[in-house]
Amino acid sequence: MRLMWKMLSGDCLQDLNNSMDMAMKLQLFRNARIFTPEDRGRPSSGNNQSRIIRYDHGAMVVREGIITNIGAEADVLRAIGGERFIDEYDCLGRSMIPGFVDPHTHCCFASLREEEFELRAAGTPYLEILRRGGGILSSVNAVSKATVAELSNMTRDLVLRALKLGTTTIEIKSGYGLTTEAELKMLEAIGNTAQEVPLDVVATFLGAHAVPAEFRDRSDDFISLLIEESLPAVKKQGIAKCCDIFCEEGVFSIDQGRRLLLAAKSLGFSVKIHADEVHDLGGAGLAAELGAISADHLLAASDDNIRAMAKAGVVANLLPGTAYSLRKPYARARDMIEMGVPVALATDCNPGSSYTESMQFIFGLAVVNMEMSPAEALVAATLNPAYALGIAQQVGSLDIGKQADFLLLDGEGPAVLAYHAGVSSVQEVFKKGVRVTC
Ligand code: NIG
Ligand code: FE
16 A cells, blocks of 8 residues: 555655544545435346435545445434544535446556557558457567566556546456466456555456467367366466456357356356457357356447346446447447446456546546436446446445445536546545545
């Protein structure tokens, strides 16, 4: 923790130390306009996707980082009665929302790919760049030369920028290794990052992110290698909680996805899929069949498979930063919500198809380009991704028993995140009751 603070800014150090002491005591956050998703014990879908509890003059009590009371200020003050030694924080009437939960990132990498963005802007398709050995494979090349320390330094910088922009929980995938050794190196870097930042970090093994050159015409053999060698090694290392695969034309098929993810499930990993991003291969259907925690992208998913996801309760992680950067039509969030699929939003932060660590930017794209209401987008950026990562008991909404992870916004409510474009409306970020930005 200390390390991170020195990096953020020397001036913050004293502030942090005070905050750390404060967090050990009972804290009262008062004079806030509170907006929080209603947690009904499962991901919110359909009409519940927009269910927000609101206290116009609200307060929250926090003991050792955990919320012990929240509601209208008058009620909370009455309930705490004569409680003493309380640290009081005036939120100055600002809007309070839960910290963002970003459920899909590739923010462990060793180099940027700005030249590919220019190529795409000039008309070269994303998958064509990959076919030429660029794209994901160029990130693989850079990671192969990087040390664990270099990788964790870059990842930590990105994650801290995300934190300043309001992300308090983040998923990070491996996937630029593509050998057992390099994937373990990435996961070690992600594990180190998790120790050095105040965010909660969930690691995902994405060994099946691209077909390595040496397996070009025998991708089945690569899947066998992942099952027989990589998965057991990743399990033994103990950092990754989930296993993911990129099912796409020219990458991995649905059958290969099924084989790998069934093996991952049998080892106790939660499974998720990069599904139907460019072509409708049926990844959404596979996610439903396997009871995946999420299916991600879904730009090309069919109605039948979306309905299957709704029936199976699979969260749709939508990644509008990718549609923006690849100049593609956005995922059909409106249809998905109407068909009963719980929708979550993520940055997909990566050096290729979506170079952003800002959930605020994603929130804005969802409201403006995907016909989501600000209330739906708030649920999609906090509670539903917490379910998609299997950690909704700890984070994702401001409820008694959950962590006091929250943001104070410069605006009358969450809509400001889309309304005030191109700037950060997050003024302060708190993780477990500790102010982590200055
Ligand atoms: O989610 N689609 C596959 N994987 C990433 C892109 C990774 C990259 O281009 O480096 C994604 O968009
Ligand atoms: Fe991705």
